[in-house]
Amino acid sequence: MTESTSQQTVSHWINNKPYPGTGTGTAPVTNPATGEVTARVALADLKDARAVIDAAAAAFPAWRDTSLAKRTQILFRFRELLNERKGELAAIITAEHGKVLDDALGEVTRGQEVVEFACGIPHLLKGGFTENASTKVDVFSIRQPLGPVAIISPFNFPAMVPMWFFPVAIAAGNTVVLKPSEKDPSASLWLARLWAEAGLPDGVFNVLQGDKLAVDELLENPAIKAVSFVGSTPIARYVYERGTAYGKRVQALGGAKNHAIVLPDADLDLAADAMVNAGFGSAGERCMAISALVAVGDVADELVGKIAERARTIRIGDGTAGCDMGPLVTRAHRDKVASYVDAGEAAGAEVVVDGRTVQADGGDQGFWLGPTLLDHVSTDMSVYTDEIFGPVLSVVRVESYDEALDLVNANPYGNGTAIFTNDGGAARRFQNEVEVGMVGINVPIPVPMAYYSFGGWKNSLFGDTHAHGTEGVNFFTRGKAVTSRWLDPSHGGLNLGFPQNN
Ligand code: NAD
Secondary structure, three states: OOOOOOOOEEOEEEOOEEEOOOOOOEEEEEEOOOOEEEEEEEOOOHHHHHHHHHHHHHHHHHHHHOOHHHHHHHHHHHHHHHHHHHHHHHHHHHHHHOOOHHHHHHHHHHHHHHHHHHHOHHHHOOOOEEEEEEOOEEEEEEEEEOOEEEEEOOOOOOOHHHHHHHHHHHHOOOEEEEEOOOOOOHHHHHHHHHHHHHOOOOOOEEEOOOOHHHHHHHHHOOOOOEEEEEOOHHHHHHHHHHHHHOOOEEEEEOOOOEEEEEOOOOOHHHHHHHHHHHHHHHHHOOOOOEEEEEEEHHHHHHHHHHHHHHHOOOOEEOOOOOOOEOOOOOHHHHHHHHHHHHHHHHOOOEEEEOHHHOOOEOOOOOOOOOOEEEEOOOOOOHHHHOOOOOOEEEEEEEOOHHHHHHHHHHOOEEOEEEEEOOOHHHHHHHHHHOOOOEEEEOOOOOOOOOOOOEOOEEOOEEOOOOEOHHHHHHHOEEEEEEEEEOOOOOOOOOOOOOOOOO
């Protein structure tokens, strides 16, 4: 199913077939557990980008006019195929991203939940109807698709993040151009093949491989009507500003620095398990990873001890070998994360667990960095201020709930957060007062279910619409209100005045 066997170039995808394009640029695709280059990915030139966009534009009128019943039948078929064969997709993710197989399977399952949500879209596309709003005048609303839409996704969830958007976009009658990350592009083609097998007509789901050039064309080309972006904050801001300047609807989800607050009355075993899972799962390369632990009052010593004990048991290695945690995505990223640990140590943080010297169960050339726990981190250290996107958990000690809340609310990001406590009143106050889009109460990674919407606040999201759920349906459709009157014998003839309701 994958196009990324060695010697091969991972291509674009148009009209239910691979499309080699005319661009000559490529980038390496690497297995992070071995350091081996396993394929090259095509980097679109302008002609390629336009060819993919044109395919999506050509397919739109027929797909828009395809009945809801037919559209949802194809979605159901896609869901069945995905469910049967998700192991294949998980293996592709592990081979290019590095996350362990179980985690890759979890990613696919979370994406599948959005497909299942989108299977029920007829209910969400129903409009309202008011009979006799004025005498013999009816008013009703309908929601219609936008046209070809672009999805630009990051490396860390090569299947789930595209699936936050494309099931809803396609179910609502739009056509799609997916521009995946260059680092792990093969999942996109596997998904494209699955759509073809599910019976999706040519041109409804297309893949454009590439870098900034491809993204800029998606932002500027007038055929593209909306852009869903997920990635780092500087690029999210750029995509939002440029896309909206070109008149498009844009939702651009950015980076994160997620804090967990542990109050003195919390169950410390539960909190320690949660911190290890949320800090080191997927090697910390999750936008919902916890990277700052705010220990309130006297919990810090005991909690740090419990986390350290657990972190030391984590087995690092090849994601296909039954390990707990895989490598980082590239050598450059691994070295950058390690340099943050160096800087934290130099600035006075205590390195309680040091991942820089980890012994991994994998190739010598793998991009390994073990779980790292830093204590006594202060808020001026780069390890605290920056999004690191690696397996590094920084402990900040504070005296009170108010001090902890102020830290979270002062942070420029607002993606996810969690509080650990047995005090319902404190938790309730937190859910009300915290300025973050997704909140966990004794839950470290509060990713909403597909029928709610996913999105952060502040620098974690540009635009006002979150992903999937009813917000996703609204994003991929536009409303129309129709006022209708059918003449009957009471027709009153000419009247140039503004109508009054009577
Ligand atoms: P990235 O910003 O480097 O890349 C994201 C996408 O933008 C890719 O498709 C890439 O090709 C493209 N891109 C990169 N540079 C560009 C440029 N100069 N101009 C135009 N396009 C460009 O992000 P990444 O490293 O792939 O992913 C990690 C980041 O994504 C982290 O910051 C993480 O927090 C964030 N993320 C956020 C969420 C969320 O829901 N908020 C989810 C997943 C990941």
